[in-house]
Amino acid sequence: MAHRTETTLLDKLLLLPLLAKVLVAVFFRAILTPFNTGPKGNGTKKDLIFAALRTFLGGVNSAQEHWLNSLQITDQNYLDFAKKQKFEPETSTLESGLKLHWLGPKTASRVLLYFHGGGYAMSCSPGHFQWLFDLQNDISKDISIVVPSYAVTPAAQYPTQLKQAAEALHWLIEKQGRSPREIVLGGDSAGGNLCMALLSHILHPHPDAIKIHLRQPLASAILISPWVKFATDDPSWTRNASTDMFVPTAGHRWTDLFLGSSPKDNYNEPIRGNSEWYSDLDKIVSDVLIWGGGGEVLIDSIRDFSKTIEAAHSKTKLVVEPGAGHEEFIFDANLGYKCSFVDRPSRHHARSLAPVFSKTVIRLWSISTFPFVARISSELNRQL
Structure with a gap:
């Protein structure tokens, strides 16, 4: 399956509703967690973060993901970490x-x-x-x-x-x-x-x-x-x-x-x-x-x-x-x-x-x- 990798302005703008979707998913996960008898992540905080990541990774497209990754490349991350x-x-x-x-x-x-x-x-x-x-x-x-x-x-x-x-x-x-x-x-x-x-x-x-x-x-x-x-x-x-x-x-x-x-x-x-x-x-x-x-x-x-x-x-x-x-x-x-x-x-x-x-x-x-x-x-x- 071919995936588009050129990021458009629309791709960037559509990250906003995706973020809203992530927040909604986290909200409902937090509300329903006390009543959920199934398995949960290690700790409430991590469980909610996992829910956020699942929603984000399931909703983001390859062009958006590529653009976000370009903001933090390995070489620069290393230099920033060394400075820190x-x-x-x-x-x-x-x-x-x-x-x-x-x-x-x-x-x-x-x-x-x-x-x-x-x-x-x-x-x-x-x-x-x-x-x-x-x-x-x-x-x-x-x-x-x-x-x-x-x-x-x-x-x-x-x-x-x-x-x-x-x-x-x-x-x-x-x-x-x-x-x-x-x-x-x-x-x-x-x-x-x-x-x-x-x-x-x-x-x-x-x-x-x-x-x-x-x-x-x-x-x-x-x-x-x-x-x-x-x-x-x-x-x-x-x-x-x-x-x-x-x-x-x-x-x-x-x-x-x-x-x-x-x-x-x-x-x-x-x-x-x-x-x-x-x-x-x-x-x-x-x-x-x-x-x-x-x-x-x-x-x-x-x-x-x-x-x-x-x-x-x-x-x-x-x-x-x-x-x-x-x-x-x-x-x-x-x-x-x-x-x-x-x-x-x-x-x-x-x-x-x-x-x-x-x-x-x-x-x-x-x-x-x-x-x-x-x-x-x-x-x-x-x-x-």
């Missing part, structure tokens, strides 16, 4: 013009190559940078996080993002001289999709992307609420419709814009790959961590996909946070929350993962699931 946090921004520009934005020292012994989410239609948000900044500070000063400013739709479609992801990893290994064992891949939502596309490319080189030669496996791969299936026919899309922020129309719009005229394949839709496709995954990445929210609409596809990965790689772990929405702890950062799921026992989970995962993954997982809790970070670092 009072650190000197550091950006590496690759041969193609792709920019890699750094959080933490480039000389750190470990690096997390992180691909942000947003349906391939949205830039890296200030909340993403805030969460990653706190993550880097909580874990260790000896790890850096690098965020590629990959191209988003409608300006760029598949396989552009895969080409850029491969270029970023190739640069870290071949130009910076980093060992793959020092590199963790990570991503949320569409960024999780891109992580898997990159791993598939390493296993089965895509003709349009630069080849990646690994001398040893990558340290880890961390997939947060990964978008692995484009169809919206799983029961969780209905079951969790009121506990998440997404609606099918948004998923369909982002899929169409991302794929363009390209067919679906094992790279752009990871759930299409079977255990044979991923059979050598353990040779290119030491362990895989997949996080999903029990209350998100993608959870059924995440569970199904995890089974395929677990069959191919014994050091795969799926963590499902009961009741949580899509990448909820990152969403919390966008809301300005300083912690999430604080009362849940992180040490127990970290210990249970210890026999399976590297220290890097345990630390990342612990802080990811319980962000901004410095005392937990310190305790884990002492134990490990």
Whole structure:
């Protein structure tokens, strides 16, 4: 399906009645919530925000969405965030013009190559940078996080993002001289999709992307609420419709814009790959961590996909946070929350993962699931 991306004055004006519709939806959600016996989001405030987002994402068109995203692009968000946090921004520009934005020292012994989410239609948000900044500070000063400013739709479609992801990893290994064992891949939502596309490319080189030669496996791969299936026919899309922020129309719009005229394949839709496709995954990445929210609409596809990965790689772990929405702890950062799921026992989970995962993954997982809790970070670092 073709989507119009040129924004007209009418498109901008029509955002006003859409805003009114959002406010009405929030009002009725607030009024009816006490009488609703069905599932709700985590907390009244978040439940109302999810209702607002569902209404907005279901009513906005691609041209309006493109215009709104153009007001906050990744590169500018990074510069603004650096100014706010009072650190000197550091950006590496690759041969193609792709920019890699750094959080933490480039000389750190470990690096997390992180691909942000947003349906391939949205830039890296200030909340993403805030969460990653706190993550880097909580874990260790000896790890850096690098965020590629990959191209988003409608300006760029598949396989552009895969080409850029491969270029970023190739640069870290071949130009910076980093060992793959020092590199963790990570991503949320569409960024999780891109992580898997990159791993598939390493296993089965895509003709349009630069080849990646690994001398040893990558340290880890961390997939947060990964978008692995484009169809919206799983029961969780209905079951969790009121506990998440997404609606099918948004998923369909982002899929169409991302794929363009390209067919679906094992790279752009990871759930299409079977255990044979991923059979050598353990040779290119030491362990895989997949996080999903029990209350998100993608959870059924995440569970199904995890089974395929677990069959191919014994050091795969799926963590499902009961009741949580899509990448909820990152969403919390966008809301300005300083912690999430604080009362849940992180040490127990970290210990249970210890026999399976590297220290890097345990630390990342612990802080990811319980962000901004410095005392937990310190305790884990002492134990490990």
